[in-house]
Amino acid sequence: QVQLQESGPDLVKPSQTLSLTCTVSGAAITAAYYYWSWVRQPPAKGLEWMEAITYDGTTLYSPSLKRPATISRDTQKNQFALQLKSVTPEDTDVYCCARLRTDTRVENIDEIDDWGQGTQVTVSS
Secondary structure, three states: OOEEEEEOOOEEOOOOOEEEEEEEEOOOOOOOOEEEEEEEEOOOOOOEEEEEEEOOOOEEEOOOOOOOEEEEEEOOOOEEEEEEOOOOHHHOEEEEEEEEEOOOOOOOHHHOOEEOOOEEEEEOO
């Protein structure tokens, strides 16, 4: 059974870079055919898909992102990572990593098969 676990700081200062890592166990992030995604949940709002990296390393980003963002992976550690630059207090959210099959639309949150537990990140000085 695949498990995903987010890690990173819970407090980031405005204008800095928010960096989170998702450690995956029970499945290789290089195994076909999956997207490995980051999803955020703003307070009192619905889930928002942010970005994803595929099993073969292709990266995809939501056109709705308001900040420069990157997704990367370390196949040796079986991890993938989010970087969100120049954050503001609006980026205070719960951030989750997730997995879904590539036979569905990557932004379709309803099709996500597996979730991390999520991590609260606060942007504040």
